[in-house]
Amino acid sequence: MWNNQPIIDWISREGRLFEDPVALLDGLMATLNGNGFEIARMRIALQALHPQVAVWSYTWDRQTGARLREVTHSIHESNSYFGSPIEEVNLHGKPVRIRLAKINRADHHHVVGELIDMGLTDYYCTRVTFSGNRWCVLTIATENPEGFSDDDVERFEALLDQVGLILEIHITKRIAQSLLDTYLGTRTGKRVINGQIRRGDGETIRAALWFSDVRDFTVLTETLSADQLLQSLNAYFETVEGAVREKGGEILRFVGDAMLIVFAQEDGDTSETVCERAVAAAQEALSALEITNTNRVADSLPPLKFGVGLHYGEVIYGNVGGAHRLDFTVMGVAVNRTARLETLTKQIGTPLLMSDVLARHIAAPTVYCGEYPVKGVAEPLKVHALESAMSTHSENRQKG
Structure with missing residues (x-):
């Protein structure tokens, strides 16, 4: 038996x-x-x-x-x-x-x-x-x-x-x-499941920060069907996600058509490491979207464009919210500055801008675009762009 x-x-x-x-x-x-x-x-x-x-x-x-x-x-x-x-x-x-x-x-x-x-x-x-x-x-x-x-x-x-x-x-x-x-991101999800769940739980970290949003999104909402609009947003989100994940970044929040992304400086990382990753991810996402746009135009859909602001600084990374509904996010002046940098991409006319702080931590040559006063920031932001991007932008303007 x-x-x-x-x-x-x-x-x-x-x-x-x-x-x-x-x-x-x-x-x-x-x-x-x-x-x-x-x-x-x-x-x-x-x-x-x-x-x-x-x-x-x-x-x-x-x-x-x-x-x-x-x-x-x-x-x-x-x-x-x-x-x-x-x-x-x-x-x-x-x-x-x-x-x-x-x-x-x-x-x-x-x-x-x-x-x-x-x-x-x-x-x-x-x-x-x-x-x-x-x-x-x-x-x-x-x-x-x-x-x-x-x-x-x-x-x-x-x-x-x-x-x-x-x-x-x-x-x-x-x-x-x-x-x-899926809903919080790999690093954040791990923190939550390991017990970092109380309101006020958090830590101070240093990170390269990314804020981006879609250009002319209001026009898209008024000219595309609901299915086309969702497909367009997902194409943009997927393009950015692929580039960001490959470079070690994490999408922390979607705000309509905008994205807040963090390249956290963890054990073994330097400030240069995370800043280089953020810039490389932005360049890859912008290049990948050009390929996506070729297919969209062939399908009689409008091309997608987005702007990216990059900054490096210290943020609080943790739980905020009400007693029964929390959000795990990053907070601090660095986040606001990153969002303001993205807004300036429309004014300056280039899709990728960065703070002088982040520009000092990357090897690629940059162009100083000037100081710009922005809402919610006491001092004007010192803004840089990649030299290669500005050269291309200048050439395209001359051709136009």
Whole structure:
């Protein structure tokens, strides 16, 4: 008579303490196989709550151990999913058992043939039920020439409730982290989930700051349909996000068509490092938008333009708000100056301007544009632009 107690004990004492699902799966498989199972491959498909990712798929095999694959939403419209055992289990909720060594592969979904090519002889796919009418799909396969015995399957099914407990903990935590990353940003989301949640919690940091907004946005709202306007905004946001993420920046806030972005000076960073990253990200975003605009014009849509103000300084990074609605943001005079710099891009006629403070921390030559009095700042702002941008701007004006 088989005994699952050692596996249940491991789950309740050790398995539940793992922070990383990949490490958990490695430990679980070592425990299962060490207690009489002969499982060569396991896959756990957890439904994500993420704008790009539909499924977090964790797969373990003897050769590579556990690994994570993020599967996009398009999977549910693909031939890899239609007609597969996983789709059948999702639709009907009943387990699927396929004795791989005893079937005609032509009668089954192509994924079954792929399992046979791996040398697997038996396959079992089932749901693991969570609270709130949610579930994940879990599959196991073996290389044993005899396949799984009926006792193996029954014994495994008896463990699903215990396995489900720790999987639900992990998927709940991962969804929470994913939502925080999506709506607050990776660094900010991590601070919140680690407990920095009380009003007034915060710290003083040094950072390169970015403020940008779309040119002629009012005109766009009056001339484009709602769908076209949303598509236009998303094109702009996506262009900026791609450049900013690559350079280590974080979008902290959307304000209509405006964006507040932080390149925080963290351990190992210098003031020069974060300022160079901010400038490089701005240049890349502006260049990338030119490509986007080529496609927009071809689709009879107006081109998008935006201005960027960059500054470097000290800000308070933390929680503000009411008792029941908080915002994690940056505050301080440096933020106001950054926004005012962006406003000056319209007056000076170049899309990228920076403070004299930031200009001193980058290697690229800049042009001093002058001192400009702005609202809310006691002293006039000393404004710089990239020399290369101003040269191009001057040439274009002469051609015009």
